[in-house]
Amino acid sequence: MAVVGSGPAGFYAAESLLRNTEVPVEVDVFDRLPTPYGLVRGGVAPDHPKIKSVARVLERTAERPAFRFLGNVKLGRDLFVEELRSHYHQVVYATGNEADRRLGIPGEGIPGSTPATVFVGWYNGHPDYRPARIRLDAERAAVIGNGNVAVDSARILMRTPAELAATDMPAYAREALAASRVREVWLLGRRGPAQAAFTPQELGELVDLADTDLIVDPSDLELDPASEAEVAASPQKQKNLALLRNAAARGPTGKGRVVHLRFCVSPSALVADASGSLCALTLERNRLEVLPDGSVASQPTGETETLEVGLALSAIGYAADPIPGVPFDERARLVANVEGRVFDPGTGRVVPNEYVVGWARTGARGLIGSHRTGSAEVVARMLDDWKGGTDGHRELPPREEIDVRLARRGVPVVGFSDWKRLDEVEVARGALRGAPRDKIADVQAMLDLLGDGA
Numbered sequence: 001m002a003v004v005g006s007g008p009a010g011f012y013a014a015e016s017l018l019r020n021t022e023v024p025v026e027v028d029v030f031d032r033l034p035t036p037y038g039l040v041r042g043g044v045a046p047d048h049p050k051i052k053s054v055a056r057v058l059e060r061t062a063e064r065p066a067f068r069f070l071g072n073v074k075l076g077r078d079l080f081v082e083e084l085r086s087h088y089h090q091v092v093y094a095t096g097n098e099a100d101r102r103l104g105i106p107g108e109g110i111p112g113s114t115p116a117t118v119f120v121g122w123y124n125g126h127p128d129y130r131p132a133r134i135r136l137d138a139e140r141a142a143v144i145g146n147g148n149v150a151v152d153s154a155r156i157l158m159r160t161p162a163e164l165a166a167t168d169m170p171a172y173a174r175e176a177l178a179a180s181r182v183r184e185v186w187l188l189g190r191r192g193p194a195q196a197a198f199t200p201q202e203l204g205e206l207v208d209l210a211d212t213d214l215i216v217d218p219s220d221l222e223l224d225p226a227s228e229a230e231v232a233a234s235p236q237k238q239k240n241l242a243l244l245r246n247a248a249a250r251g252p253t254g255k256g257r258v259v260h261l262r263f264c265v266s267p268s269a270l271v272a273d274a275s276g277s278l279c280a281l282t283l284e285r286n287r288l289e290v291l292p293d294g295s296v297a298s299q300p301t302g303e304t305e306t307l308e309v310g311l312a313l314s315a316i317g318y319a320a321d322p323i324p325g326v327p328f329d330e331r332a333r334l335v336a337n338v339e340g341r342v343f344d345p346g347t348g349r350v351v352p353n354e355y356v357v358g359w360a361r362t363g364a365r366g367l368i369g370s371h372r373t374g375s376a377e378v379v380a381r382m383l384d385d386w387k388g389g390t391d392g393h394r395e396l397p398p399r400e401e402i403d404v405r406l407a408r409r410g411v412p413v414v415g416f417s418d419w420k421r422l423d424e425v426e427v428a429r430g431a432l433r434g435a436p437r438d439k440i441a442d443v444q445a446m447l448d449l450l451g452d453g454a
């Protein structure tokens with residue numbers, strides 16, 4: 001079996017495949033980066049080491065003899081879907097959500113405005129985002145969205161240099177954030193506090209920031225009946241509201257820096273100064289409206305205001321990138337699938353022997369652990385299909401034929417033991433400053449370090 005993508009969902013699929021006792025399985029896990037663990041390494045915030053520690057659980061799967069990691073192999077560049085189809089009985093796409101959703105408003109993308117995906121990748125040392133320029137010379141920043149990525153972004157902007165020094169954040173990001181002039185972050189939700197997607201744990205961390213006050217306007221916490229009902233039905237939302245009410249009652253305590261929460265506002269334009277850089281957002285106020293299905297939506301009121309900011313991060317969700325040759329659901333921006341079986345809307349049929357797990361299947365939702373169950377369910381279907389079908393029993397070329405092909409193309413494949421060498425170097429570098437690791441954020445630097453071993 002081939003698994004494309006070595007994030008948690010891909011690793012969980014490999015784990016389920018290798019643990020099954022009915023069908024003997026060998027698993028090759030591919031990743032376009034030389035490093036495994038996907039979002040655990042490149043997305044989970046550096047100040048959340050407990051969440052990152054799931055990597056140790058994933059590593060146990062890599063220790064199984066029938067597992068191989070083929071890092072630094074990009075599908076569509078080094079290897080093609082057709083080759084996977086002919087070299088493996090079944091293929092699992094676990095490519096996650098690497099694209100971001102856009103606001104679609106004037107000025108989006110001007111210097112000073114950045115999708116939070118870029119900011120997150122940059123502070124996490126993801127090689128794609130190492131060259132990003134995050135404008136940190138303005139005093140006021142906005143983060144658009146009310147999910148956990150928005151909260152992560154606001155929190156990382158406000159962490160003290162000492163707090164960041166204790167994380168695995170690469171030096172360039174720590175230095176830039178230590179020199180940041182941002183003193184005020186405005187977290188902008190298009191709906192109300194009852195509809196916010198962030199979770200109490202993450203909101204609580206904003207409340208507890210060392211030298212930053214969380215400011216909430218008490219009038220924003222007066223709920224309409226539909227919002228009251230939403231809160232009553234959700235213990236999580238009740239906890240959010242309790243935290244917000246405490247923060248509103250406490251007000252500023254003079255900590256020096258501030259995160260302001262604003263609700264029921266949507267940016268309608270990003271405004272540039274004479275040099276073309278972001279200087280303000282035009283915000284439109286919204287009112288909440290209950291739709292016939294009972295959900296609560298935001299409707300623009302036509303009332304606008306201006307918020308002067310020099311940095312705007314839009315954290316309004318992720319989406320999957322299409323994989324050439326694999327059916328894609330353009331509307332949902334996912335690998336087209338029915339319960340994890342790849343589905344071709346053109347023919348109205350399931351594509352035999354191809355599967356999808358994780359965010360590429362579901363969209364960007366669910367905490368990491370929930371994808372363990374999701375991947376296991378898809379693997380159960382894979383094994384059922386295998387047992388029930390005949391196509392999967394084709395004779396395949398020898399396993400090593402894929403290595404020969406990659407070697408012929410000059411692809412420096414990074415195996416799991418190579419990664420462990422990089423891991424040791426990063427951990428040793430981190431130990432010098434009392435951090436869990438210090439990341440290498442450049443693919444060539446990783447390959448150079450591995451020398452001929454890669």
Ligand code: NAP
Nearest residue numbers: 145146147148149150190191197315316317318364365366
């Ligand atoms: P998310 O939870 O879906 O939140 C997206 C936010 O963007 C929502 O508040 C949404 O508002 C807003 N939004 C969408 N379109 C918008 C628009 N056009 N204008 C203004 N606001 C808009 O997505 P996410 O924050 O990217 O997180 C993705 C997943 O990763 C979630 O499951 C999250 O919990 C998880 N995550 C977890 C952690 C953690 O555990 N610490 C950290 C980061 C991420 P509406 O609700 O109105 O649509």
